[in-house]
Amino acid sequence: MTTAKRLETIEDVLTANGVSRRTFLKFCISTASFMALAPSMSTVIAKELLKARRPSVIYLSFQECTGCLESLTRSYTPSVENMIFNMVSLDYDDTLMAAAGKQSEEALDTVIKENYGHYMMVVDGAVPLGNGGVYNTQGGKSAVQILTDSAKGAAAIVCVGTCSSFGGIPLAHPNPTGAVPVSDIITDKPIINVSGCPPIPAVITSTLVHYVTLGVPALDAHHRPLAFFGNTIHDRCYRRPFFDEGKFAKTFDDEGARNGWCLYELGCKGPTTYNACATTKWNEGTSFPIESGHPCLGCSEPNFWDRNGSFYAPLAAGLISSVAPIGEAAGAGAAAGVGTAALSRLRNRAKVRQRATEKQTSKEE
Amino acid sequence: MIARRLSDIPVKVEGDASKTGSTTGTVGGGLIAILREITEMLERLARYDESAAIDLRSLPFSPSDYQSLRESLGTGEVEITLNVDGISRVRETGFAGVWWVEHRSPDDELLAVLLEITNIPEIVVTNRDEVARSANRLRDRLSIHTAGGNIQ
Ligand code: SF4
Numbered sequence: 001m002t003t004a005k006r007l008e009t010i011e012d013v014l015t016a017n018g019v020s021r022r023t024f025l026k027f028c029i030s031t032a033s034f035m036a037l038a039p040s041m042s043t044v045i046a047k048e049l050l051k052a053r054r055p056s057v058i059y060l061s062f063q064e065c066t067g068c069l070e071s072l073t074r075s076y077t078p079s080v081e082n083m084i085f086n087m088v089s090l091d092y093d094d095t096l097m098a099a100a101g102k103q104s105e106e107a108l109d110t111v112i113k114e115n116y117g118h119y120m121m122v123v124d125g126a127v128p129l130g131n132g133g134v135y136n137t138q139g140g141k142s143a144v145q146i147l148t149d150s151a152k153g154a155a156a157i158v159c160v161g162t163c164s165s166f167g168g169i170p171l172a173h174p175n176p177t178g179a180v181p182v183s184d185i186i187t188d189k190p191i192i193n194v195s196g197c198p199p200i201p202a203v204i205t206s207t208l209v210h211y212v213t214l215g216v217p218a219l220d221a222h223h224r225p226l227a228f229f230g231n232t233i234h235d236r237c238y239r240r241p242f243f244d245e246g247k248f249a250k251t252f253d254d255e256g257a258r259n260g261w262c263l264y265e266l267g268c269k270g271p272t273t274y275n276a277c278a279t280t281k282w283n284e285g286t287s288f289p290i291e292s293g294h295p296c297l298g299c300s301e302p303n304f305w306d307r308n309g310s311f312y313a314p315l316a317a318g319l320i321s322s323v324a325p326i327g328e329a330a331g332a333g334a335a336a337g338v339g340t341a342a343l344s345r346l347r348n349r350a351k352v353r354q355r356a357t358e359k360q361t362s363k364e365e
Numbered sequence: 366m367i368a369r370r371l372s373d374i375p376v377k378v379e380g381d382a383s384k385t386g387s388t389t390g391t392v393g394g395g396l397i398a399i400l401r402e403i404t405e406m407l408e409r410l411a412r413y414d415e416s417a418a419i420d421l422r423s424l425p426f427s428p429s430d431y432q433s434l435r436e437s438l439g440t441g442e443v444e445i446t447l448n449v450d451g452i453s454r455v456r457e458t459g460f461a462g463v464w465w466v467e468h469r470s471p472d473d474e475l476l477a478v479l480l481e482i483t484n485i486p487e488i489v490v491t492n493r494d495e496v497a498r499s500a501n502r503l504r505d506r507l508s509i510h511t512a513g514g515n516i517q
């Protein structure tokens with residue numbers, strides 16, 4: 001990677017890739033709308049993005065299943081394929097990059113050195129601390145060591161997925177590896193948690209866009225962007241009228257289930273789960289789990305694997321008393337229901353890989 | 366994010382028609398409020414040439430509210446379809462300066478619906494840098510032509 005390359009602005013990259021200004025503007029308008037920002041912010045985002053230097057991004061994976069990266073590489077929201085990869089310089093990602101072994105370790109060191117204090121770190125996976133961290137090592141270094149070393153020069157850390165955000169499944173009982181979330185180890189850097197198992201692709205990309213243009217977004221108590229984690233699934237669930245009427249499915253194939261009644265008694269964790277599934281939906285805006293007849297598992301919350309005993313045990317009645325008043329939820333639901341945000345597959349994943357490969361090749365030159 | 370003007374704050378309208386002055390009983394309070402907001406924005410556009418926009422998805426509107434809003438605003442003289450990574454439709458309403466703008470993805474999903482109060486929505490205007498680039502492109506093509514190449 002050369003110095004000239006680091007200095008290029010997003011505008012340079014978009015121009016070089018033949019992205020028209022209208023396409024770019026549309027992306028900014030959709031992002032602002034998706035993040036519930038005032039429409040005038042789309043102009044601000046556009047201006048900021050164009051003059052911004054592409055931030056260098058280091059993507060680290062620890063105790064994880066790669067589901068989060070799968071989710072991310074299938075995203076392009078709103079609608080502009082590959083746009084996110086035009087906007088950041090993904091300089092290190094051991095899953096996507098062509099380099100391996102010693103070559104990739106060196107790449108990481110170089111990126112850190114050249115962008116010290118400025119790069120963005122994206123982490124997926126929890127970090128095991130048990131037995132000195134031996135349960136996850138790469139290139140002879142433990143995950144905790146790699147994380148601590150890499151975080152020193154980072155401007156901010158985005159934790160993608162419930163594992164890096166809250167420990168997720170590695171931390172689930174009995175947690176044999178002593179897994180912890182990133183925030184237990186790194187305490188002196190801004191951390192944005194984009195939880196979910198996996199997170200919704202559009203939520204990941206929009207959070208990155210917000211960070212590049214307007215900085216760290218407004219966060220909730222768990223450091224999650226409020227724009228996506230400000231409401232519970234239950235607040236926006238289209239089955240909510242049945243909940244309010246007390247009409248519940250009791251088994252998966254009873255009359256209630258067939259009529260689309262509320263899944264609360266089948267263990268739905270929607271009332272205590274903050275995420276954007278009910279409005280943004282999954283798979284190009286097709287549907288979300290509750291629409292397919294399955295209760296929400298609560299995957300974007302801390303301890304989701306253990307917290308309620310069983311995925312199929314109903315929440316204790318006391319837990320949902322804090323739910324927003326019906327009127328409020330209905331209003332929000334109506335606003336959100338007008339259109340679902342774009343979630344479309346990154347049609348050509350090869351491009352992503354190619355980009356990572358090109359980057360790697362240019363580094364080697 | 367800092368809201369600098371009233372129009373920076375997403376509008377959320379609550380309450381019923383009787384409290385917000387509707388006399389017909391068919392026009393909801395939310396609709397009256399939004400029409401007032403648009404009127405103010407139009408006045409600012411006329412006086413200070415200041416554009417504004419309302420994200421229609423941020424409003425607690427039902428489909429019938431949208432229908433009423435559309436009907437209240439009517440249809441104007443201009444309708445533009447843009448092919449910009451999916452279709453975008455820009456329609457002037459019956460009130461000059463008020464545009465109904467819809468952006469869709471290549472899969473025809475609705476990405477954003479805005480009411481823009483402006484002379485011409487920015488997405489329609491040709492970007493100056495792009496104008497300069499097309500001049501260069503055309504000049505290059507001409508030089509190939511004069512050098513004996515085929516202009517096609
Ligand atoms: S309990 Fe679950 S299915 Fe029922 S309304 Fe709430 S989120 Fe929807």
Ligand code: SF4
Nearest residue numbers: 275277296297298299
């Ligand atoms: S519906 Fe619930 S369990 Fe399913 S993805 Fe959304 S938050 Fe996770």
